Structure formats: C-alpha cells, structure tokens
Amino acid sequence: AVAEEAAGLEADTIILDVGGMSCGGCAASVKRILENESQVVSATVNLATEMAVVWAVPEDRAVQDWKLQLGEKLASQLTTCGYKSSQRDSSKVSSQNVFERKMGEKLQNLKQSGRELAVSWALCAVCLLGHISHLFGVNAPLMHMFHSTGFHLSLSIFTFIGPGRRLIVDGLKSLFKGSPNMNTLVGLGALSSFAVSSVAAFIPKLGWKTFFEEPIMLIAFVLLGKNLEQRAKLKAASDMTGLLNILPSKARLMVDNDAEQSSFTEVPCGTLAVGDYILVLPGDRIPADGLVKAGRSTVDESSLTGEPMPVTKIAGAEVSAGSINLNGKLTVEVRRPGGETVMSDILHLVEEAQTREAPVQRLADKVAGNFTYGVMALSSATFMFWSIFGSQFVPAAIQQGSAMSLALQLSCSVLVIACPCALGLATPTAVLVGTSLGATRGLLLRGGDVLEKFAEVDAIVFDKTGTLTIGKPVVTKVIASHSEGGVNTKLSGSYSVY
Numbered sequence: 001a002v003a004e005e006a007a008g009l010e011a012d013t014i015i016l017d018v019g020g021m022s023c024g025g026c027a028a029s030v031k032r033i034l035e036n037e038s039q040v041v042s043a044t045v046n047l048a049t050e051m052a053v054v055w056a057v058p059e060d061r062a063v064q065d066w067k068l069q070l071g072e073k074l075a076s077q078l079t080t081c082g083y084k085s086s087q088r089d090s091s092k093v094s095s096q097n098v099f100e101r102k103m104g105e106k107l108q109n110l111k112q113s114g115r116e117l118a119v120s121w122a123l124c125a126v127c128l129l130g131h132i133s134h135l136f137g138v139n140a141p142l143m144h145m146f147h148s149t150g151f152h153l154s155l156s157i158f159t160f161i162g163p164g165r166r167l168i169v170d171g172l173k174s175l176f177k178g179s180p181n182m183n184t185l186v187g188l189g190a191l192s193s194f195a196v197s198s199v200a201a202f203i204p205k206l207g208w209k210t211f212f213e214e215p216i217m218l219i220a221f222v223l224l225g226k227n228l229e230q231r232a233k234l235k236a237a238s239d240m241t242g243l244l245n246i247l248p249s250k251a252r253l254m255v256d257n258d259a260e261q262s263s264f265t266e267v268p269c270g271t272l273a274v275g276d277y278i279l280v281l282p283g284d285r286i287p288a289d290g291l292v293k294a295g296r297s298t299v300d301e302s303s304l305t306g307e308p309m310p311v312t313k314i315a316g317a318e319v320s321a322g323s324i325n326l327n328g329k330l331t332v333e334v335r336r337p338g339g340e341t342v343m344s345d346i347l348h349l350v351e352e353a354q355t356r357e358a359p360v361q362r363l364a365d366k367v368a369g370n371f372t373y374g375v376m377a378l379s380s381a382t383f384m385f386w387s388i389f390g391s392q393f394v395p396a397a398i399q400q401g402s403a404m405s406l407a408l409q410l411s412c413s414v415l416v417i418a419c420p421c422a423l424g425l426a427t428p429t430a431v432l433v434g435t436s437l438g439a440t441r442g443l444l445l446r447g448g449d450v451l452e453k454f455a456e457v458d459a460i461v462f463d464k465t466g467t468l469t470i471g472k473p474v475v476t477k478v479i480a481s482h483s484e485g486g487v488n489t490k491l492s493g494s495y496s497v498y
Helices: 002-008 024-035 066-080 095-136 141-146 149-161 165-176 182-202 213-244 342-355 359-388 403-417 421-440 448-454
Strands: 012-018 040-046 051-056 085-087 250-254 264-268 277-280 290-295 297-300 311-313 330-334 469-483 486-497
Touching: 012 066, 024 040, 024 051, 024 066, 024 359, 051 066, 066 085, 095 149, 095 213, 149 165, 149 182, 149 213, 165 182, 165 213, 182 213, 182 359, 182 403, 213 403, 359 403, 421 448
Parallel strands: none
Antiparallel strands: 012 051, 012 085, 040 051, 250 264, 250 277, 277 330, 290 330, 297 311, 469 486
16 A cells, blocks of 8 residues: 555655664654655565665656665664664665675674673573572582672673673663663663662662562573574575575676687676676576577576476577576577676565565554553553552562562563564564565565465466476376387376376
C-alpha cells in the first residue's frame, strides 16, 4: 500500500543502510525521523536487514542529483541521532560489493559480540560461586570471599566498564536524544540496581538489601540474546549471498574484437563496460549479460529460468550472467556494465520485498515504538505503589525489609524484565529468512504481506506452459525386442513430473 501510494505521487526510491538499531523502538524512531522530512512521502525500515527504503518527491525536478542530495541529508540526520547511516548508490556499487560489505560488518559484529558474551558469562560464573558454596555448605575462607558484598561490587563495576559499556552508553544516549530503546531499559535497570545496592552497602543502617548480582546477570543474558540475534542476521545474509556465488569474479576481456586472432586478459567482472567483448570457454559461467557475436554452444540457464534443458546459443542470441556455457566457445558483447546483471536485478527485487511489511509486523513495530515509554511509566507506578500503599495491601512482603527497599527493587525488576527487542525483531527476521530461502529455491516473494497471505494457500494452479520436473532425465522403462541377430534393448526416457 505504501509503494502504491508513493508510485501514485511519482515518488522515487532512496535506499539507506542504517546501523545502530537494536530493537523495534529504534526502527520506529528511524521511520519517524525520515518521514519528518517534507520531501519524504513514506518510508519503511527493516530491522533485520538494517536497511531503510524511502519514497520521496523533489521540491523541484529541474534540480539535478536531488536524490543524491536528499539521501545524504537523510543519512546525516540519522547519523546525528545515533544511527550511523549511508546512502546506497546502486549506480556505482554492484550487488556483490554491497553484500560482501554487509557480510563483513556482520562478521565483525558477531566477533565483538562473542568476546563481550564470553567475558560477561565468566563474570556471571564467578558471581555464582559464592551462592554455590552456600548451597553445598562449603566453609572455605576463599568461598566466603566470593560471596562478600565488596567482591560483588567490584564485579558489577567491571561489568559496567567492560562487556556492558557499549550497551549502557548506547541506552543513555538514546534516552537523552528523546528516542529510548531496549538498551535504555537495560541500562536504566542495571544502573538503578547498582545505585540502590551501593546505597544499601555504604549505609547499612537503612536495612536495605543489596543485589549487585542483578546487573551482572542481566547484562550476561542480554548479550546472549544479542549474540543469537547477530547469528540469525548473518545466516539470513548468507542465504542471499549464496545467490551471488554463482556469478564469476573474473572475465576474459578480448584485447581487440577479432574473434579469430584476438588475445585476451583476465579482468574483474566489475570493470566491464558496455561494448566490451569477452571470451567464454566451455565450462565457464558467463560473467555478464550480453549478446553472442560469434560461436555456437548450448547454455545451461536453469539457475535463472528453472528450465532443465540446455538452450542453444548462436550469433545474435542473448545470454545472462551466471548461466553455464557447456560445449562451445562464445564471443559475447557486454550489453550491461559490470555488476548490473539479471541476477543482481533478482537480488534487488528480493531485498526490496524484504522491506515490505507484513500487517502483523506493522502492528508489532507500532507497539514496540511506544513500548519503552510504557515500561518506564509502569516502573515508576510500581515504585509509587509499593512505597506508599504496598505495606497496607501486602504487609507480609515488608517483613524482612523496608517498604522503600522493596519498592526500589521491584521498580528495577520491571525495567529489566521488559524487553521490546524480541517483539520488534521476530517478524522482520521471519520475513527475511522466508524470502531469502524462497529466493535460493527459485521462488520470488514480493514482500512480507505476500508471505503472510501465502500461509492461507491450500491449492496452486499451473497453466499449460508450466514446466514441472525434477530437472534431470530419468529412465522410465526398458523395452527388449528380439531380432535375428540377437536381442536389441531400447531405453525410453522422459522427465519425471512432481
């Protein structure tokens, strides 16, 4: 619906790569920032692919490069708000380069997340040693040290300046900029728990309880969730890059256009220009979309069309990058520059489809965008209730401590147990994985809305032109006939239908 509305207004598309999003609230903030720009008709933000698609109209169509200027402006605004962004210039960057860069960034983030996770869980394990000693009745002096308040205080401080530093700093920055996210809740919960425990430790006459273990364990579990999230994103991106792996990295560029006597040199496919002549030998994958100028061969195009039988190519026939030249030598004239191929067009369609929200995703993003404010308000209400009315309604809960201590502890608990991350990430990740797996199997889904409707399908009808085979000829029967010279055997072959 967004795309149709934008098309009706003759809007052009701008694609931005957006970083720094950690939950559905972040995606909602990015969407709000983009749509506040007067030239932007609408925008969709995909948390899983870390990409935003913007439909915009120019103030003056006579202005050249208005899309580039607006894209740089929007990317700058997002970067200023804490979401490091850049405009994707599809005319200069091939799909291969874009996906390789994204995979590199995801691998780097996964490695950093793994290091932080290992340190945080090591601290968590040390923190639990004292509790284990009490559980099994160990009276060793060293174990008593592990259970001391001072030791747990030092572990909490080390957690804040070590594995939890990035998470807490990001949460506080988002809060000060007016767009709190999941990290804000985690940071506020951990810091408030630490502050209350510190007051209880340094002013023991208050009778408050200390719970320095809470921020240590909280950050350990949050980092575990983030690590699993990074792995899910990496797996989905790997499915997409699998489509690009069928494209060769180099091509044989002919020095001159004489097919009989020309020599050739190997060059990267991304450097090919329209009008270049390339040589494709038997067994090679065709490196660029083009037109056959000389030679004759059969080409396997099953990776693009699904047609299992090879297609004969002679002079004047079109060939597509990624198809396999089987048995002849072809001279091909490049008709599209390097990096612009039918396969890259398919990838662009799949990537654009992944930004189309399913109806359930729009609901989840709407809830997640306001979820952080609701949790903070609920935490405040919890504190007010237990500090004022708690002792009257539930007097048994105040028997082993003061009402203020219990109120602070429960309000901190509300902050730390509420996490909109899963709410905002589950649906886009499901759409991402579904469309990626479909593309690798030759099924192109136009978006999350289509994927959601597809679940209701109970029958599929193919017209008479559909080719439904397993892609390999098989022997269906053997016919033996007797003749004067002996026995002749005839094999009958056909295609097995699903």
